Amino acid sequence: MVKPSQENEKILEEILNIDPQEAKPKSETVGEPQGIKTKESEINFNILPEELEEYLNKYVIGQEEAIEIIATKVCTHFNRMKIEKSIPEDQKILGNIKSNMLLIGPTGVGKTYIIKLIAKKIGVPFVKADATKFSETGYVGGDVEDLVRELVHEADGDISKAEYGIIYIDEIDKIASSGNITGPDVSRTGVQRNLLKLMEDSDVDLKTPHDLASQVEAAMEAQRTGKVTRKKINTKNILFIVSGAFSGLEEIISKRLNMQSIGFDKARKSFSATQDILKNLKTEDLIKFGFESEFVGRLPVHVILKDLDIDGLYKILKNKYSTVILGKKMDFKSYGIDLEFTDEALMELAKRAYNEKTGARGLLTVFERALIKFEKKLPSTGVKKLLVDMNLLNNPQEVLEKLILEDGIKKFQKEFLIDHGIYLNFDEGAISKLAEISKFTQQKVKDICNELFGDYFHGIRLMKLENFTIPAEAVDNPKGFMDNFIKCNYIKQ
Helix, strand or coil: CCCCCHHHHHHHHHHHCCCHHHCCCCCCCCCCCCCCCCCCCCCCCCCCHHHHHHHHHHHCCCCHHHHHHHHHHHHHHHHHHHHHCCCCHHHCCCCCCCCCEEEECCCCCCHHHHHHHHHHHHCCCEEEEECHHHHHHCCCCCHHHHHHHHHHHHCCCCHHHHCCCEEEEECHHHHCCCCCCCCHHHHHHHHHHHHHHHHHCCEEECCCCCCHHHHHHHHHHHHHHCCCCCCEEECCCCEEEEEECCCCHHHHHHHHHHHHHCCCCCCCCCCCCHHHHHCCCCHHHHHHHCCCHHHHHCCCEEEECCCCCHHHHHHHHHCCCCHHHHHHHHHHHCCCCEEEECHHHHHHHHHHHHHHCCCCHHHHHHHHHHHHHHHHHHHHCCCCEEEECHHHHHCHHHHHHHHHHHHHHHHHHHHHHHHHCCEEEECHHHHHHHHHHHHHHCCCHHHHHHHHHCCHHHHHHHCCCCEEEECHHHHHCHHHHHHHHHHHHHHHC
C-alpha cells in the first residue's frame, strides 16, 4: 500500500484524536461490541439438484458427470443453510461443514462458466479471482480478504446477502508448494493458510487498517454519531469453489497406483488417458502435489471435468444456447448482417479449435480468425446476409472480394435504375473483368461502373430498351461497344 504523505498523516492524526465524548449526539454509547447488524436477507432457495442439473446441461456440453456433482452439492449447501436458520442455537451441530469444491480440468472446459451460471440462477453475489494474483504479489495475508470485501460490493453493500455468496478462485494449482522451505513457496504456503481460514469460519473487517480512506471515514462516523463501530462479514456460509488444470497431478496418481499393484499376480492396470487417471484422485495426491493437508480438508468435494474432443466442441456449436454462435451472430447483427453457418463449416471450425488445445476458448479464437476481415469490410457494404460454409473457410479472401464486388455492382444497378428507369445486367465475363480492374486499381466497383457505363442510358433509351446486359467486351471498350451496338440495331431495323 502507498504510505500517506506527511500532510495526510497530520490530518489523519487530528481526526483520530477527536475526543469521542465531545462528539454528537451525546446520548449515544461509545464503543459498542465489534460487528454491526445489517438487515437479515432471507434465503429464498428452493431449487432441487435435478432442476439445477437440467439448467446447467442446457448451456454446458460434455460435462454431465461433473455437473451432476456440482449441482447436487450447491443445492445441498444452500438448502442446508436455509434449514439451519430455523434450528435453535443449542441444537445446532458443532463445527461447520460446507460443500466447498475443488474443480480439476484443463483450460476451456467450462469451469468458470458453470459457476457463473449457478450464481446467476440462484441470484447470489459472485466474485472470481485468479490465485496467481496472490502468489505473484508476495502477500501472505490481507489480499485474500479483499475477495470477501468485493463480495459485499457485489451485494450492493448488503452484508447479510454477501454472507451467502460464492467466491470462485481459478488457477489454484499455481499456489501449490514444491516442498521448499525458502523462496516463493513460502508465499504460496502462506496464501493457502490464509485462504483456509476464510473457507472455514472467520470474520473479515470491511475497513482495512492500512487504508487511509477507511480510517478517515471511520473517524468522521465517530465524530458524527459518537460511536466507534466496525463492520464485519462472516465467511461461515460463503461457498468457496477453487479450480485449476493441475498439470502433473496425473503422474502422481499414476505412480501411486502402479506402486500399489507391485507384488500382485494380476496385471497392473494401465491408463491411456489423463481423464481415467484423475478419476482415481485421493487427498494424499493433492498433498503430494503441494497443498497443505488442512487446506485440502476445507475442500471436501472434488470434481473432475473432461477435456473436450472435436465432437464435444461441435456439440457446443450446435447447442442453441451456444454463447460462441450467439455472440458472433450478435456481432454481425449489430451491423444489420444475418450470419448463418452450415453444419460442415461448424465441424471444420470445431476441428480447428481442437488443434488450438485450449478447449472451448479455442472456438473463440478460430471464429475470430475466420471472420475478422468480414466483420471489418462488410459493414461498409450493403451485404445483409453472410453464409459461413466450407468455401468461405477455405478461401476467405476470394469470398470476401466476391461479396464486395457483387455489392458494388448491385449499388450501381440500383442507382442506374432509380435515375434512368433502366436495369443493367452484367454477364460473368464482365463481372470477372470488373474484379480484375478493381483489384489492380484499388477502386470501388461502383465507381468503376460509373466511369465506364454512366452514360449508357443515352444509347439504351435510343434503342427503347428497359433492360440491358453488359458483356465482357463492353468493359474493355465501353464507348466502342455501345456505338457498335447502336449501329447494328439500326441496320436490323
